[in-house]
Amino acid sequence: VYDALGNRTKALDYYNQALEIARQVGDRSGEAATLNNIGAVYYALGNQTEALNYYNQALPITQEVGDRSGEAATLHNIGAVYNDLGNRTEALNYYNQALPIMGEVGSRSGEASTLNNIGLVYYSLGNRTQAFKYFNQALPIRREVGDRSGEARTLSNMGLVYRDTNQPDKAITYFEDSLNILLELRSELQKEFRETFLETNRGAAVALVDLLIDQNQPQRAFVWANRVTTYELADYNRLIGVRVANPEAQAALDDWNEQSQQLQALRQQLQDNFSTALVDQMRDLEAQVNQQAETLANTYPEVAELFEIQPEDLSQLQTILPPGNRCLTTRSPHKYPKRSQHDRPLSPQPRQSQR
Incomplete structure (x- = not known):
């Protein structure tokens, strides 16, 4: 939970406590799952060397105990590291090892995540056709399993393909669909986590605002630039x-x-x-x-x-801004890099705790 909310220090604290206990009691499956999750935190922190270190500790344990689900998740996560390191061949190698195991163990969510990330490898290689093919396979599975966050990421990635293939109207639709899901998810969070959540999932916002400006739609860009920012109104x-x-x-x-x-x-x-x-x-x-x-x-x-800004608030704000300033926002999303949206590393559960 702390990892998903962006509090990596607390996440590591709890995972390291869990790892020590798993080793004390000889819970090899739990040890592998926790090693995998520690790797995921380092991955989120951008420390790919440490992430790979922990994933490589987890992988042989999952194979030793016959934890096929954990093995698939760890293979997937190693693939993500290699993709971030720019080694697309190794990334595809690990993803393609993970994908059939996901199908074997019935992990539909993991299957969708792996399909999404294979699409991202092809996107990075400039093969938009193959990228879209995999995104298009991932999307219905994400909707089937109710993975709203994953659905938002895949929609954003499909928007990037449409943008890059000169189909701006379709790209805008996919980016907006992605952001509407993220705003819906934000509505379920307590105040202290809302800003971190949006910053962690800001890729679609940056791409959409840039595209709307390029398409000479400044008012629509103004609305989205403000809607994807967390406010603290005193009204x-x-x-x-x-x-x-x-x-x-x-x-x-x-x-x-x-x-x-x-x-x-x-x-x-x-x-x-x-x-x-x-x-x-x-x-x-x-x-x-x-x-x-x-x-x-x-x-x-x-x-x-x-207390968040609503479209009606923005309409009122636009009426009082000078005409030349109507595309300004209090926190510009352009300080965040434009990038495709990888799935977060998968987190396998220890076998004995599954129901």
């Missing part, structure tokens, strides 16, 4: 009268609304009958209401989502 009026699906969050919102109504009543009293005591009381309650709103946003993803 607590957004919480007034709102309804959410989570009963616990709704109870907290109801309590906040009650406090907010008391604050409004105090403000009205001040207008009718000013006193220093009432001012102090109002300021205390105002601070309490604001802190409560901040706590709600930090605790409940559905509340944090209320």
Whole structure:
């Protein structure tokens, strides 16, 4: 979980604790899975040498214990390292070893991931036809298994192929479909993880904004450049009268609304009958209401989502910006590199814990 949220230090801390225990109790399958996951963290950190070191420790153990699923995942991950190192031949070698094992063990999600990454190798080699063929095989499987994050990555990769083959309208559609899924996934995250999530999955945003500018669609580029940025709006009026699906969050919102109504009543009293005591009381309650709103946003993803920029906010913002500045954004996505979207390394589960 910490790895997926981008907190690599905590991820390594927990994996290293797990690895020590797995070795103490002689859990070879669990040891291999944890070695694989440590490799995945180093892969995410860009340390391919360490990633390969851990994957190469994991692979013979998976083969020793007959863990075909773990073997396939590790082969896949070694392929990803070689691809990042620019050794496309070795990358295809390991991916093509992993793919039939994925089919053998019924790992549809792993199969889709491997197909996606084989497509990326061909994309890197400039073979757009072969790349699209593999992406097109991966996409329906990702939808079948409900892998929304993987679906977003494959859609983005297909958008790159359409962009590179001079089909901008199709590319824009695929990039937008990818980003809509990512924004949906962000809506499920607590506030502290939202920005990291978007930065980790920013490739489609960069490619889309660039393409829209190239296609002379600055207003559409403006909307997307802002939608894929996390904001911290202080407009607590957004919480007034709102309804959410989570009963616990709704109870907290109801309590906040009650406090907010008391604050409004105090403000009205001040207008009718000013006193220093009432001012102090109002300021205390105002601070309490604001802190409560901040706590709600930090605790409940559905509340944090209320404070994100919406299309209607952008329409209003565009009306007050000078005409020459209507494509500006507070945080330009262009500082992030444009690149195809590899799948994260696969994380096999120890055999005895499978259900």
